[in-house]
Amino acid sequence: MEAKKVVIIGAGPAGLTAAYELLKENYEIIILEESEEIGGIARTVKYHEHRMDIGGHRFFSKDERVMNMWREIMPLQGKNSFDDEKLGRQKPLVAKGPDPEKEDQVMLVRQRVSRIYYLKKFFDYPISMKKETFTNMGFIRTMKAGFSYLKTIFVKRKENSLEDFYINRFGKVLYSMFFEKYTEKLWGRHPSQISADWGAQRVKGLSIKAVLKDMFAKAFGKKEDGKVETSLIEQFWYPKFGPRSIMGDISKTSRSKRC
Numbered sequence: 675m676e677a678k679k680v681v682i683i684g685a686g687p688a689g690l691t692a693a694y695e696l697l698k699e700n701y702e703i704i705i706l707e708e709s710e711e712i713g714g715i716a717r718t719v720k721y722h723e724h725r726m727d728i729g730g731h732r733f734f735s736k737d738e739r740v741m742n743m744w745r746e747i748m749p750l751q752g753k754n755s756f757d758d759e760k761l762g763r764q765k766p767l768v769a770k771g772p773d774p775e776k777e778d779q780v781m782l783v784r785q786r787v788s789r790i791y792y793l794k795k796f797f798d799y800p801i802s803m804k805k806e807t808f809t810n811m812g813f814i815r816t817m818k819a820g821f822s823y824l825k826t827i828f829v830k831r832k833e834n835s836l837e838d839f840y841i842n843r844f845g846k847v848l849y850s851m852f853f854e855k856y857t858e859k860l861w862g863r864h865p866s867q868i869s870a871d872w873g874a875q876r877v878k879g880l881s882i883k884a885v886l887k888d889m890f891a892k893a894f895g896k897k898e899d900g901k902v903e904t905s906l907i908e909q910f911w912y913p914k915f916g917p918r919s920i921m922g923d924i925s926k927t928s929r930s931k932r933c
Contacts, residue, residue: 677702686714690921694743711918718916725916732786732910733917748781748913748920755782765909774914781911781920790852801844801852815847822847837865839873 677700682689685707693703711717716731733744752771754763765783772780788799795810808816822845831838836857840849857865913919 679704681706684708684714685712685921687716687921689714691743694747713918713921716917716921718918725918727916731917732784733781733912734910744781744911744920748779750781750911751783778914779919780914782914783909784912786908786910790856792851797852799852801848819845819847819851833870835866835870836868836873839870840865 679702680693680696682693682703682705685705689705689707690712693705696703711719713728715728717728718725719728720726735741750768750771751774752768753773753775754765754767755774757763758765763785765785767783774780774782789796790799791797793810797807797810798804801807811819824845826842826845830842833839833842837849837854840853844853854865857863857868861868
């Protein structure tokens with residue numbers, strides 16, 4: 675019986691995932707892509723021997739089906755990479771998994787490091803309750819931030835914008851320090867002009883309350899897998915040569931046409 679043909683418009687993450695799943699059902703897939711690159715917003719561009727992601731992408735999901743799909747396409751590392759050995763980092767390794775120093779088709783387990791440069795100092799992002807955070811902020815600014823957050827517990831703003839969303843979860847002082855200018859520079863619009871729904875998608879359950887809950891869970895060893903807020907993860911998966919390599923593996927099994 676001849677396989678049915680399916681035409682997918684766009685070789686981005688959604689289009690390639692649809693192709694991957696439909697191929698399991700024995701469909702013949704044709705992907706139409708306008709550009710010369712696959713991957714869409716998750717592609718990796720090579721420039722003068724350097725690889726750059728168009729939009730940073732961490733491979734992490736609370737949905738185990740998604741994690742399993744990535745694992746099917748590209749196996750997790752079975753041995754430490756050079757930088758793991760050099761820095762003495764401990765991470766979960768897969769028995770009989772590929773050696774990242776010898777093989778290229780491998781998913782690495784990476785440590786998350788995100789920081790904001792403010793007041794000529796580096797702050798963890800998302801904001802953490804470490805001693806360094808309070809030292810960098812100084813006593814007066816820390817007190818102002820604390821009272822500003824306490825106010826939001828009793829006085830909630832109507833969430834008409836992303837600005838309202840952030841202030842309700844962090845207080846006006848922390849919002850002004852870490853979210854206002856950052857968001858405006860990144861997206862080209864002030865948070866007061868961005869929908870609160872966007873914040874719910876991007877930041878999800880992140881708040882001072884979530885940060886404190888996560889901190890105490892770690893201190894008492896009560897962290898439950900799958901229940902950590904996405905913005906608070908400390909490790910994630912990442913293809914050795916960027917998202918482009920995992921997208922390439924999917925596209926090889928279907929026909930692609932530039933249109």
